[in-house]
Amino acid sequence: MRADGTLAILDRWGRAALPGTVLLFFVLLTLAPLRAPYLSDTLPLLPVLVVFQFSLATPERLPGPLLLALGILLDLLLGGPGAPVGVSALGFVLVRAAVMANRRYLVGVPFLFQWAGFCILSWGFVALVWAFTTLWTWAPIDPVPAILQYVVVVVIYPLIAPLLARVRARDPLNVPELSRGSARPGETTS
């Protein structure tokens, strides 16, 4: 069945760990002091992009509890005083669930459809975080920076998504059950 050489084991582990590691990297990158205007403002939304893209390709390697943990980590690292901890986790979990439920419309379709899907889902994410932060701090928070963030991340989606989309099942026989039947391998991108 499976080759059990050291390399094969490493390969399996590496594949299993990759999406989580990439997501962790982007969560940490959120805090990196990049001085690029606009780009550094959008960094907090990049993890959503990663969650979306990997939920398309390999949702089984990005399980819910992992998203929960990383979302809470993101909130802890990013949050100011009074901001709700766990709202990003909620957003991640919901984005994953939404992608899983709509694989039919998102996997194996032209890139533009995926982009549109990302627009809708990340809008939901931004709205969710904004609403919860407003409720939690009970203060009117200017939505304009959040909307700006959203616009920038939607615009840079085509730059990053194809890179992330290379992470996917390689071999037709390796296609996990979840994606079987709904999409042929190699169709996760345009």
Add this chain to the structure above:
Amino acid sequence: MAIRDDFEVVASQVRTVVQRFALGLLVIVTFGVMLVGKADTVLVEHARVLALDMVSPVLEAIARPVAYANRAIADLREFASLREENARLREENARLLAWQTAARRLENENEGLRSLARFREGPEASFITARLVGDSVSAYMRGALLNVGRRVGVAPGQAVVTGEGLAGRIAEVGENSSRVLFVTDVNSRLPVLVERTRERAILAGDNSPRLRLALLQSIAGVQTGDRIVTSGHGGSFPVGIPVGEVVETSEGTVRVRPFTDFSRLEFVRVVDYGVTGLVGTGGGTPAPSAPPAGVRVR
């Protein structure tokens, strides 16, 4: 065979149910976390500090090359305008030398007057220099992470300054890391003085690059170009750190531009004033130190 198939069907059904249930469970957990965070702020604070301490070495490793690249780009840009920059600096130097003379004269005069009046100065401030290892900027927060913490004496409430002026105050402190809340953050409220009129006010941030001057007694006295400095009220900040200048006064709102350029901060100084005032957690304000023996304070 048939039994096995049945079993597999049931198993897959169970798996589906669990998967469906898993989403609900995760959502419930996130709500639980949020509620706990709302109810027990101390716990969340501890968790934040722990997370900060864990990631700050990683961030520092990222920050160095990023800072290097940024500096290289800035250098390249400056090469282009070297000549003009030089001329400008020479001019500024001449002007500053004149100021230096004036400052020396005033310092001497001040010292003389102080000894005449037996004026007792506030506590001496000491500085802790820190590197910015992380941005903490999002749509809801303006801040940064520093690579210094409790171990070198950083405490919540201390002022964070740059060469240009005040940047913010320390909000959270870990063992080897801390979070500074910029004056532009929506949670920032700063007691200040209008330097020219000595009028007290509160400088409030609203996550935009401009600050809002609030609780002024009379707005009429404030003019565009007035410098805003910290007033030292509340006890945690030294008096007279420049914060910004008034750029706009129109119907009831006074807008202040901070001197600090938050987009290119790299090193800051944390001012240890020896007093953690009202905002601190260090058990209230310690009593001011007694005057040295033999000096009578009137």
